[in-house]
Amino acid sequence: MKHAFFVSLLIFSAVSLSPVKSQEISLSIANFNTILEGGNFRTGHEDNSFAIAYIHPIKSRLSWTAGAEAGLMSWGTDMVSSLGLQYSRQIAGQWSWQAALVTQQGVVLFKPSVLYVWGLSCTAGLAYTLKNQSSFVLSTGLRFTDCPAYSNYSAVSNYLQIPVQLSYRIKL
DSSP, X not given: OHHHHHHHHHHHHHHHTSOOSOOEEEEEEEEEEEEEETTEEOOSOEEEEEEEEEEEESXXXXXXXXXXXXXXXXXXXXXXXXXXXXXXXXXXXXXXXEEEEEEEEEEEEOSSSOEEEEEEEEEEEEEEXXXXXXXXXXXXXXXXXXXXXXXXXXXXXXXXXXXXXXXXXXXX
């Protein structure tokens, strides 16, 4: 976990020195539909989350993103920080296409003790830019989440899910 923190800090420091073009704050709600649970196929199980993220351009189409998420998972409430890359491309007019690769590190608020959780998600979606330069983004993809110590309490300690996420992005 120490290595992930230092790598995240290094990436954050390196890309934050790039010239400011158009930063954004993103507020998101997401629903996660489980397709694999502990390696076994499962449907009908859903989790939810709320996230806030800061998006900072590196190049014209590439940005880095950092944020925090709180969610309700099968093992309890999880609180994670996220760091990732986002690629966007204009389609036509006010529409654009976006893809993101994000890693999550955090904790599950679980009794008798707090547990470590990590995740990796890959999403793609469509964005519609409003006249005030803010935008709505609807995205989906795949997300893998693992809480290794939860295997002491349950046979299921990881999930592969399909997220459906709605975001509102505010230009700064």
